[in-house]
Amino acid sequence: MRLFRFFCEFAIHITVLGLLSVSAPASEQRAATPVVQGDPARGQRLYQSRCMGCHSLDSNRVGPMHRGVIGREAGDVAGYAYSRALRNSSVVWNDDTLDLWLQDPEGLIEGQRMNFRVKKPQDRSDIISYLKQESQG
Ligand code: HEC
Secondary structure, three states: OHHHHHHHHHHHHHHHHHHHOOOOOHHHOOOOOOOOOOOHHHHHHHHHHHHOOOOOOOOOOOOOOOOOOOOOEOOOOOOOOOOHHHHHOOOEOOHHHHHHHHHOHHHHOOOOOOOOOOOOHHHHHHHHHHHHHHHOO
C-alpha cells in the first residue's frame, strides 16, 4: 500500500515536472505555481470581469475583437477604427508583447487609446493563456 502511494506520488511528480519543465530539486516541487504559468480557466473569469466591458472574442465593440489575436499584428482587425498609433505600430501580439501591453499600453505603443491596465503579473499571465486557448479555435 505504501509502495503504491509512493508510486502515485512519484508519477504525479514526473507529470508536473514534464508540464512545467522545471529542473528544481524534488523538495521544491510542492511550491506554488510559478507566476509565469498561466491558468486559462482563471483567465476566462478575469477576461469576463475586466475585459468584456470593452471587448469580446468575436465582435468589435469599444475595443477590437480578440479571437485569433495571438500572432496577429496590432491594429489589424478589419472594421475596427483603431488609433493611428496602433494601426501604424509593427507590434505582433505574443506572450511578451501582450504582457507589456496589459501592464502599460501607453508604455508599449505611445498614442494608443486603451485606457486600462492589469497590475498583477499572475492576472496578466492567466488572461493571456485564456486568449491563447481561444485563439486556437
Ligand atoms: C475601457 C475599455 C477597455 C478595456 C476595459 C480593455 N480594453 Fe483592450 N482595447 C481598448 C481599446 C479602445 C483598444 C484599441 C486601442 C487603439 O486603437 O489605440 C484596445 C485594444 C486592445 C488590444 C489590441 C488588439 C489589436 O487588435 O491590436 C488588445 C490585445 C487588448 N485591447 C486587450 C485587452 C485585454 C486583454 C483587456 C482586459 C484585461 C482589455 N483589453 C481591456 C479598450 C479597452
